[in-house]
Amino acid sequence: MKPIAIVTDIEGTTSSIRFVKDILFVYAEQFLPDFIRKHKEERDVARQLRAMSENTGIPLRNTEALIAQLQEWMRNDEKVTELKALQGMVWEQGYSRGEYQAHVYPDVPEKLREWQEQGINLYVYSSGSEKAQRLFFRYTTYGDLRLLFAGYFDTTIGAKQEAQSYRNIAEWIALPPEDILFLSDIEGELDAAAEIGIRTIRVVRPQESEGEVTSRHPVVHSFEEITLE
Numbered sequence: 001m002k003p004i005a006i007v008t009d010i011e012g013t014t015s016s017i018r019f020v021k022d023i024l025f026v027y028a029e030q031f032l033p034d035f036i037r038k039h040k041e042e043r044d045v046a047r048q049l050r051a052m053s054e055n056t057g058i059p060l061r062n063t064e065a066l067i068a069q070l071q072e073w074m075r076n077d078e079k080v081t082e083l084k085a086l087q088g089m090v091w092e093q094g095y096s097r098g099e100y101q102a103h104v105y106p107d108v109p110e111k112l113r114e115w116q117e118q119g120i121n122l123y124v125y126s127s128g129s130e131k132a133q134r135l136f137f138r139y140t141t142y143g144d145l146r147l148l149f150a151g152y153f154d155t156t157i158g159a160k161q162e163a164q165s166y167r168n169i170a171e172w173i174a175l176p177p178e179d180i181l182f183l184s185d186i187e188g189e190l191d192a193a194a195e196i197g198i199r200t201i202r203v204v205r206p207q208e209s210e211g212e213v214t215s216r217h218p219v220v221h222s223f224e225e226i227t228l229e
């Protein structure tokens with residue numbers, strides 16, 4: 001049976017890990033500290049800093065300590081919701097100035113369009129904030145792809161390797177798990193989705209992997225190889 005909805009990861013699945021790590025993460029490391037210093041009183045930034053202060057115990061008035069914590073999270077690639085929200089705000093500047101465009105593998109836009117034309121609802125689930133995801137698909141090398149997606153899920157719905165997050169997504173989409181297909185490059189994310197009965201496919205991009213990959217999930221190397229039955 002064809003899935004009624006497909007949920008896709010970004011980094012390593014629709015898009016290259018190198019773009020995220022070498023361009024987006026490096027840009028955030030460079031510009032986030034001054035962005036916080038300059039905008040810390042503004043509502044959206046202040047909201048994230050307040051949440052961060054509550055979760056870490058770092059006093060809200062100690063801006064430099066908050067920045068140091070964000071820098072440590074970036075060094076360790078930690079998927080902390082407040083960091084992800086703040087990174088998204090900084091990336092907006094780079095996209096809108098044309099400093100970079102989001103990488104998307106060539107097989108992706110065509111396949112997403114095909115699925116959409118078949119009436120399948122498409123969603124994104126990424127550790128990047130919802131805002132970062134919308135920016136990503138607005139400014140791709142294939143143009144604005146935002147209209148391909150019916151919705152965007154980030155870590156505010158739960159962490160990507162926890163089964164409960166996929167229960168929340170299925171509930172939000174209002175479909176039984178077996179009508180949903182999840183695509184990701186990360187085994188732990190696919191395991192968490194499969195645990196609640198969501199169908200899974202592991203996307204192993206030859207550009208990203210060294211040698212043969214073993215998986216508990218069906219494996220493809222490109223969206224072109226995905227057949228929906």
Ligand SMILES: CSCCC(=O)C(=O)COP(=O)(O)O
Nearest residue numbers: 010011126127128132133136
């Ligand atoms: C929205 S692009 C940036 C993605 C990101 O910040 C990240 O940590 C990668 O997460 P994913 O869940 O897409 O692997």
Ligand SMILES: [Mg+2]
Nearest residue numbers: 009011012185
């Ligand atoms: Mg990924």
